Amino acid sequence: MRSRTVITEIAAAGALLGSYPLDWVVRRGEPYFCEPSSEPVILLHGFGGSRANLLALGAYIRLAGFDNVSYFEYPRWQTLADSAAQLGRIAAEKSGGDGVHLIGHSLGGTVARRYAAGAPKRVVRSLVTLGSPYSYGQWSPTEVGIFGDDDPIVPAPIEELTNRAAFARIVTLHNVGHLALVFHPEALRIIGTELRANRAAESKAAA
Incomplete structure (x- = not known):
């Protein structure tokens, strides 16, 4: 990995570690006190x-105008098929x-790809x-895949x-590794653009 990438990966790892106590605070504030107005966004x-x-x-996604954000958590050693099926039940419930x-x-x-x-x-x-x-032969024609050119994992x-x-x-x-993708400004911009382009018609009218 390039030295610049190493520095950003270390910073990203620190931010991820620091997020755990913050999550405890956020969870204490749930659920929302108002009804979300946008269609659901599920983060995995x-x-x-x-x-x-x-x-x-x-x-960031909330700042982009999508206030119905939730998180899908799955057991570490659960099979891909089981996780996708579990995600499907949650998506059906929230959609x-x-x-x-x-x-x-x-x-x-x-x-997410497996379920989709x-x-x-x-x-x-x-x-x-x-x-x-x-995989090079996968079928996922609607997927926007974002990668780092200095990612040693994927x-x-x-x-x-x-x-x-x-x-x-x-x-x-x-000059991007694996962890820093979650925070990269260009990755965030692409995500915001995709969400706005594919939002429900009612949400587009409201926006």
Whole structure:
């Protein structure tokens, strides 16, 4: 890894560790005191993580105009199929006919992709993954995959080798590792753009 990437990864790791006590404070303030106005956005953490790791991302998404943010947590050693099925039950419960937006970091993105591949039509409005394990032959034609070019855990795909239906779009960020993807300004900008482009018609009118 480049020295610049190492520094940003260390900073990102520190921010993720610092999020755990903050999550305890946030949980004490739940549930919301007003009815959310936007369709649901579900955030999925990576292997061994928790919702605490995505609190900053959740705060950004709320600032972008989506106030119905929730977190999908799954046991560390649960199978991918079981996690996807569990996510499906939660998505069905929350969608309310407007569908859901899914944003996953690392393994969380793979879980989201697995569910989205078999989800009923129009249930998944957006699918954005951040440094998520993939296969070159996968079928995920609506997915925006964001990767770091200096990620030692999940290397960015070589687009020339990737099946045309594997992603809707691949974005590779320079001098970025694995953990820092969650905080990278360009990754946040892309997420905000995707959410706004795919939001429900009623929400667009309100915005």
